[in-house]
Amino acid sequence: MKIRYRLNPSNPCFSFEFYPPKTDEGTEALLKTVEELAPLAPGFVSVTYGAGGSTRERTLDLVTRIKRDTGITAMAHLTCVGHDRDELRALLRRLAEAGVENVLVLRGDPPTGGSGFVAHEGGFAYASELVQFIRDEDFGFCLGGACYPEGHVETVSRETDLTNLKRKVDAGLDFVITQLFFDNAFYFDFVERAHRAGINVPIVPGIMPITNYEQLQRFTRMCGATVPMRLALQLERVRDQPEALMQLGVAHATVQCMELLARGVPGIHFYTLNKSPATRMIVGALRARS
Numbered sequence: 001m002k003i004r005y006r007l008n009p010s011n012p013c014f015s016f017e018f019y020p021p022k023t024d025e026g027t028e029a030l031l032k033t034v035e036e037l038a039p040l041a042p043g044f045v046s047v048t049y050g051a052g053g054s055t056r057e058r059t060l061d062l063v064t065r066i067k068r069d070t071g072i073t074a075m076a077h078l079t080c081v082g083h084d085r086d087e088l089r090a091l092l093r094r095l096a097e098a099g100v101e102n103v104l105v106l107r108g109d110p111p112t113g114g115s116g117f118v119a120h121e122g123g124f125a126y127a128s129e130l131v132q133f134i135r136d137e138d139f140g141f142c143l144g145g146a147c148y149p150e151g152h153v154e155t156v157s158r159e160t161d162l163t164n165l166k167r168k169v170d171a172g173l174d175f176v177i178t179q180l181f182f183d184n185a186f187y188f189d190f191v192e193r194a195h196r197a198g199i200n201v202p203i204v205p206g207i208m209p210i211t212n213y214e215q216l217q218r219f220t221r222m223c224g225a226t227v228p229m230r231l232a233l234q235l236e237r238v239r240d241q242p243e244a245l246m247q248l249g250v251a252h253a254t255v256q257c258m259e260l261l262a263r264g265v266p267g268i269h270f271y272t273l274n275k276s277p278a279t280r281m282i283v284g285a286l287r288a289r290s
């Protein structure tokens with residue numbers, strides 16, 4: 001099933017993102033997590049692509065197994081990092097042969113400590129170039145991409161970032177998924193600006209339930225997402241009480257999702273961080289209300 005057919009404001013779908021574990025035991029545990037989330041009838045699940053090394057192979061393996069063993073529509077993330085065109089073509093071929101129909105096309109991040117992104121020799125400097133390549137090679141995938149309501153961390157301005165997003169969408173994207181955000185105002189403003197800029201593909205909000213204080217600090221430092229002052233103060237108060245912190249995180253994400261659904265989003269993508277309880281609670285609450 002191509003994901004673009006699942007993204008519908010009159011029947012929005014929930015989707016879950018996972019990252020590939022480093023070990024075989026971790027992979028088995030993750031497949032159990034996916035099974036635990038299956039009763040929530042996700043529209044699709046996606047598996048991220050690492051910066052290098054063995055987990056990259058596991059992305060392909062996991063996507064194939066999720067699709068085969070659970071019947072859930074699965075999407076592979078793919079980045080430009082460390083690959084030339086021939087390698088990318090071979091990876092895409094493997095995905096197509098495994099029956100995977102959906103790919104989230106990304107540039108990837110520069111290596112930690114590196115200054116700026118440098119294209120691999122014979123590879124690509126921007127996600128839009130990889131999108132164009134996949135379309136030119138005629139693979140027939142449904143393609144998604146990333147977008148940034150608060151602007152990408154490297155960009156000089158939100159306007160420039162939007163112009164670059166338009167270029168990426170025009171190269172052949174079917175939908176985009178946003179970076180995580182904790183204040184819906186950023187999303188609604190972004191959607192309005194994107195529409196004005198002529199971006200007409202579905203824009204799926206990405207939501208991360210907060211379950212760990214230190215992890216939140218790390219992520220927000222990395223991706224530049226703003227934590228609203230009131231939420232930041234509440235989190236600070238319970239930072240050393242895991243249960244209370246999770247309840248606060250779940251409550252905040254649930255309220256965010258309720259507003260997003262009420263205002264007609266085509267779906268909600270959950271950054272699960274490979275854990276099911278928080279996402280299960282949120283989706284359970286949302287389903288109970290609908």
Ligand SMILES: Cc1cc2nc3c(=O)[nH]c(=O)nc-3n(C[C@H](O)[C@H](O)[C@H](O)COP(=O)(O)OP(=O)(O)OC[C@H]3O[C@@H](n4cnc5c(N)ncnc54)[C@H](O)[C@@H]3O)c2cc1C
Pocket residue numbers: 047048049050051077078079104105106107108109110125126127128145146147152153154155160161162164165167168177178179180206
């Ligand atoms: C939903 C989602 C899933 C993700 N999954 C993964 C994953 O699985 N693995 C992983 O490593 N990372 C992942 N990331 C992180 C992503 O790789 C980083 O945010 C990365 O820094 C940018 O990737 P991109 O595809 O958005 O890049 P691009 O769209 O190429 O944009 C990168 C930067 O370049 C600028 N730019 C784009 N085109 C041009 C141009 N023609 N000229 C000048 N500037 C330009 C943009 O404005 C932006 O600042 C994900 C992010 C999101 C939101």
